[in-house]
Amino acid sequence: MxxxxxxxxxxxRSARALRVRRWVGTALTWVxxxxxxxxxxxxxxxxxxxxxxxxxxxxxxxxxxxxxxxxLKHYGALFTRSSGARxxxxxxxxxxxxxxxxxxxxxxxxxxxARWRFGGGFLSLFLLVLRMLPAIALIIPLYIMYKLLGLxxxxxxxxxxxxxxxxxxxxxxxxxxxxxxxxEIEEAALIDGCSRLRALVSVVVPIIAPGLAVVxxxxxxxxxxxxxxxxxxTGIETKTMMVLVTSFTSGGTDxxxxxxxxxxxxxxxxxxxVAFVLQRYLVKGLALxxxxx
Amino acid sequence: xxxxxxxxxxxxxGALAAWLGLPVNEVxxxxxxxxxxxxxxxxxxxxxxxxxxxxxxxxxxLGIKIETEVIPLDPYVAKTxxxxxxxxxxxxxIMFGPSFMPDYxxxxxxxxxxxxxxKLDFVMDDIPDVYKKLMLxxxxxxxxxxxxxxxxxxxxxxxxFERPDNKKKFKAKYxxxxxxxxxxxxWDDQAEFFHGWGWDGTDRKLFGAGASYKGNNYSYYWWRxxxxxxxxxxxxxxxxxxxxxxxxxxxxxxxxxxIQYYPPGVMLFESxxxxxxxxxxxxxxxxxxxxxxxxxxxxxxxxxxxxxxxxIVPGAEIDGKIVYxxxxxxxxxxxxxxxxxxxxxTMKVLELISDPEQSLKIVMDPKTIMDPWRVSxxxxxxxxxxxxxxxxxxxxxxxxxxxxxxxxxxxxASEYMRKLSFEITEALAxxxxxxxxxxxxxxxxxxITDRRGRDKQTALWGEKMSEMKQVGIEYHPDWAKKAK
Numbered sequence: 001m002x003x004x005x006x007x008x009x010x011x012x013r014s015a016r017a018l019r020v021r022r023w024v025g026t027a028l029t030w031v032x033x034x035x036x037x038x039x040x041x042x043x044x045x046x047x048x049x050x051x052x053x054x055x056x057x058x059x060x061x062x063x064x065x066x067x068x069x070x071x072l073k074h075y076g077a078l079f080t081r082s083s084g085a086r087x088x089x090x091x092x093x094x095x096x097x098x099x100x101x102x103x104x105x106x107x108x109x110x111x112x113x114a115r116w117r118f119g120g121g122f123l124s125l126f127l128l129v130l131r132m133l134p135a136i137a138l139i140i141p142l143y144i145m146y147k148l149l150g151l152x153x154x155x156x157x158x159x160x161x162x163x164x165x166x167x168x169x170x171x172x173x174x175x176x177x178x179x180x181x182x183x184e185i186e187e188a189a190l191i192d193g194c195s196r197l198r199a200l201v202s203v204v205v206p207i208i209a210p211g212l213a214v215v216x217x218x219x220x221x222x223x224x225x226x227x228x229x230x231x232x233x234t235g236i237e238t239k240t241m242m243v244l245v246t247s248f249t250s251g252g253t254d255x256x257x258x259x260x261x262x263x264x265x266x267x268x269x270x271x272x273x274v275a276f277v278l279q280r281y282l283v284k285g286l287a288l289x290x291x292x293x
Numbered sequence: 294x295x296x297x298x299x300x301x302x303x304x305x306x307g308a309l310a311a312w313l314g315l316p317v318n319e320v321x322x323x324x325x326x327x328x329x330x331x332x333x334x335x336x337x338x339x340x341x342x343x344x345x346x347x348x349x350x351x352x353x354x355l356g357i358k359i360e361t362e363v364i365p366l367d368p369y370v371a372k373t374x375x376x377x378x379x380x381x382x383x384x385x386x387i388m389f390g391p392s393f394m395p396d397y398x399x400x401x402x403x404x405x406x407x408x409x410x411x412k413l414d415f416v417m418d419d420i421p422d423v424y425k426k427l428m429l430x431x432x433x434x435x436x437x438x439x440x441x442x443x444x445x446x447x448x449x450x451x452x453x454f455e456r457p458d459n460k461k462k463f464k465a466k467y468x469x470x471x472x473x474x475x476x477x478x479x480w481d482d483q484a485e486f487f488h489g490w491g492w493d494g495t496d497r498k499l500f501g502a503g504a505s506y507k508g509n510n511y512s513y514y515w516w517r518x519x520x521x522x523x524x525x526x527x528x529x530x531x532x533x534x535x536x537x538x539x540x541x542x543x544x545x546x547x548x549x550x551x552i553q554y555y556p557p558g559v560m561l562f563e564s565x566x567x568x569x570x571x572x573x574x575x576x577x578x579x580x581x582x583x584x585x586x587x588x589x590x591x592x593x594x595x596x597x598x599x600x601x602x603x604x605i606v607p608g609a610e611i612d613g614k615i616v617y618x619x620x621x622x623x624x625x626x627x628x629x630x631x632x633x634x635x636x637x638x639t640m641k642v643l644e645l646i647s648d649p650e651q652s653l654k655i656v657m658d659p660k661t662i663m664d665p666w667r668v669s670x671x672x673x674x675x676x677x678x679x680x681x682x683x684x685x686x687x688x689x690x691x692x693x694x695x696x697x698x699x700x701x702x703x704x705x706a707s708e709y710m711r712k713l714s715f716e717i718t719e720a721l722a723x724x725x726x727x728x729x730x731x732x733x734x735x736x737x738x739x740x741i742t743d744r745r746g747r748d749k750q751t752a753l754w755g756e757k758m759s760e761m762k763q764v765g766i767e768y769h770p771d772w773a774k775k776a777k
Contacts (some may be wrong), residue, residue: 040341055593055594056593056594058594081341081345082338082341082363083343135496138374143375143379144379147379147381153383231364231365231368231372232368232372232375235362235383236332236360236362236383239362243363243365244338244363246365246367247337247338247363247364247365247367248337248338251630256338256342256660259338260338
């Protein structure tokens with residue numbers, strides 16, 4: 001009897017201890033998550049609010065966390081006085097074209113390597129070598145070559161260089177996807193009368209869409225954030241958003257804190273939106289591509 | 294009747310043509326380069342903004358539009374020289390740091406032939422000697438005009454120096470009157486005195502002095518005025534570095550010893566951080582670029598408007614006389630590219646943006662960090678009344694000019710300065726002793742000289758050394774011991 005009475009008490013004590021441990025664990029996790037969010041998003045929050053503040057609020061004490069009379073005037077100035085619209089458009093055009101070009105080049109390349117070992121082991125290794133070269137080592141010869149070919153200060157020149165830079169990563173990722181793709185499905189499509197191209201486009205592509213999304217996202221964000229080639233190979237007509245951001249933030253911002261902050265917000269936003277929209281595919285794609293192949 | 298009608302039509306058409314034509318001719322006369330667009334290149338958005346202040350005047354008087362490209366500061370020199378060295382340039386008007394004249398000079402169009410051809414007037418009498426002698430020429434020819442007259446001056450918060458309690462305490466401790474420092478000894482005493490308590494009468498823990506000790510050239514600019522006032526010089530006549538001699542060592546040892554009186558983080562400070570601390574009343578004094586004056590006088594951010602003092606950067610007392618050696622920091626110049634297809638129009642633009650009236654607009658605007666450089670800027674009544682204390686501020690700059698020391702204006706100037714700055718910051722961080730740091734810097738300087746061609750560098754340095762001698766800057770190995 002005594003045993004029967006003691007048992008539930010022991011069980012309930014250990015259950016309570018377990019609950020407390022769980023609760024403490026959850027609380028600590030939340031504290032860590034909030035601290036990490038504050039650490040990583042705090043500066044961005046400050047930049048965002050500074051882009052909406054008036055000049056008198058930049059150095060106010062106590063600090064103005066959220067401006068009472070928020071205004072978009074710095075964004076307006078960025079787009080009028082600092083040619084922000086031109087730079088923003090350039091970034092959008094170059095990033096989108098580079099993304100499309102990377103997809104168009106990498107998919108058939110990866111397909112040929114995965115299905116027929118095109119180029120033996122050499123092609124895939126050669127592609128990897130392209131990734132091993134630091135960009136800074138390429139910049140001077142590339143600049144001289146571009147100057148001779150008249151490709152400086154042109155969208156085409158930028159798209160070519162970014163495509164060449166991102167294709168190796170894209171090919172290696174897609175080869176993994178394609179090797180895991182059941183050949184039987186593709187063969188069934190061929191037996192049903194599809195051409196090889198039709199089978200690739202109508203059967204393979206929809207199934208490896210997460211992988212393509214990763215390639216697209218990577219190319220877009222990497223192009224959007226790229227600075228070295230953007231500064232050396234562009235001119236006044238083709239400068240990109242990252243160059244504008246740096247022209248505000250290097251060498252002292254002086255009195256242009258609002259516009260500098262607005263340029264950072266605009267510099268980050270499109271990449272953030274694209275990443276947010278494609279994140280479902282990104283996680284799936286990276287997980288699949290990473291574990292198989 | 295028919296003849297009359299024809300005559301009437303002819304007269305009407307003539308009158309209409311005259312009415313339409315007259316203003317067109319007038320405009321043509323007033324805007325002789327209507328339809329021309331020139332391209333300028335600058336190294337920051339605020340410089341582009343400064344050009345926008347005169348764009349309308351350029352268009353109204355010349356009919357020329359300026360399209361300005363901004364290349365950020367860090368890659369600016371590399372990118373512009375890359376373009377120039379390819380033998381072409383997409384720009385007509387180029388901004389550059391005069392310290393890089395040996396690198397840029399051969400790509401710039403000499404002004405004198407155009408002055409004669411177009412009867413241009415750059416009002417040279419209105420430019421201080423120091424710029425004319427040290428900053429505008431390449432191989433003896435004038436190739437540029439100043440745009441931003443960078444020098445360092447001292448700024449202080451009068452509250453710190455005028456509170457009776459502070460004066461009494463200081464005299465009791467150091468045995469002399471508290472006043473804005475004139476020598477480095479006084480500077481260091483006062484930094485120690487003011488550090489760590491509310492010298493403004495509050496209970497805040499304030500700091501002893503402000504400075505920028507970051508290793509990307511800043512620490513070098515804060516070491517240099519001490520070094521030169523203790524008799525230092527960059528090289529001897531054979532291009533042997535003199536930076537690790539007694540003057541350099543004394544300057545760096547003092548900086549290492551007193552760093553404890555500066556705000557935490559001073560090792561990471563660039564130009565704006567200490568300025569912000571000054572205008573927030575957190576440091577009693579500092580020396581910095583003259584554009585600081587416009588921030589000091591801006592009531593939107595400054596709590597010391599009307600309470601700020603301005604003066605020459607301290608020096609060293611040598612044989613009873615104070616030797617001042619403030620920095621002539623890089624500044625900015627404007628020039629016409631040798632590869633421009635629109636040289637005539639660009640020369641006219643350079644003349645106009647450099648003229649006393651237009652350049653005043655640029656240097657007065659509180660949103661630019663362009664500093665005054667024409668004598669007339671300093672005398673301008675409008676500028677002298679632009680904020681409380683503006684007259685004292687402008688006088689302090691004018692008083693500084695005869696004493697300034699330029700950068701080592703040699704090919705690779707930036708490399709020399711960066712290597713030295715890095716080593717100075719190493720010593721400030723106590724990772725190396727001052728002597729070790731300066732010895733390493735001297736060794737690095739030798740490597741740069743060898744890489745650039747010792748004979749060529751020595752010949753160029755010979756010219757620069759004699760220019761410096763003309764303005765009174767010479768090597769004095771005995772001063773480091775003598776200096777008080």
